[in-house]
Amino acid sequence: MSDDHHEKHYIKIYKVLLVLLAVSIVGPEVAKFTPPTLSKYIILVTAFGIAFVKAYMVAKNFMHLNIEKPIVHYFLATCLSFVVLFFAATSPDVMKQDGSNWVKDYDFPTLQASCCQQNNAADCKLAGLQIEDQDAYKTKIRCVQCLGIEGYPETAKECKAQFKAAKTAALNMTKAPSGY
């Protein structure tokens, strides 16, 4: 391949990468208008599937890993396998609620109900939820975290509307009264 061909090839790869970037942004936006079961797969493929394709293209065409000596592939693969081992060995402890001779004393729905209905600070903290606060921004996060619980809306859209109202009210409060 001549030098000019090399440059043209790199620019072509760059253009493909930009198209893939656009798909990874548009995909999840489109997924918002599809049923939840379908949207999960659309996001998985368009965001994460495409991330792997982009990474492969960069490694192959820009880093020239495809023409590198096998020893480089071996130690990169070894390090990657350590990451997989780390995930496989520790993720059950984080993600599972119980196992052989152990139960995690962490019942999220109960903690969530206690936090959202009674604003129990200890339970909010344990569940990683936002404590009720006067700050308008925190009001929005708390509302989304308590969706579906008595006294809270069913959708995040309603939370957004509440957030806007709280923010406007907070702004009005900071303004000096007329004639002051």
Add this chain to the structure above:
Amino acid sequence: MTKPIATTREASGTPTGRLAVWWVIASEIVIFGGLLAGYLMHRLGHPEWVAHAANTNVWIGAFNTFVLLTSSLSAVLAHAAAEKGNGPKAANLLLATTFGGLIFVIVKSYEWTYEISHGMTITANGFWAFYYVAAGLHALHVVAGMVIMIIISVAARKGRELQRVELIGIYWHFVDLVWIFLFPLLYIAK
């Protein structure tokens, strides 16, 4: 002036300098891989984090992805110029890559300033802790790459040590590659 030994010898079939860069990347795979694996397992185990993740700005993340992809193109074109022995062109393209890194860091600073001023601090929640550590560690790598590129471009402009243009390029592409995964994990998954 005698050349550094890394540019004149090779034992494995890969020049020692380039092999060293691959070793750096191998260790970075464990560092970033471990961090992202930790984030992934916690994110899957804490569905409530979605309320926090909903506050990251997709468009800012997408713009920074565009900037890094573009800077990767200039880095690989700098490599192509160095292969042809065109030092000044390689140096200019490396500086263009550095400029891309600068834009990335400026955008990141703006983004973080907004988030921190709105209560989204590193101690706010587990999500934000991972967000700042992962994106912060990545930004540190961007800054380190920029400094190294400026140093290499000075020599490259004089037509010296052109093999280093490829080495910093490999590192820069890896930094780009990490962001390719950080973008969907921190900005798109909501």
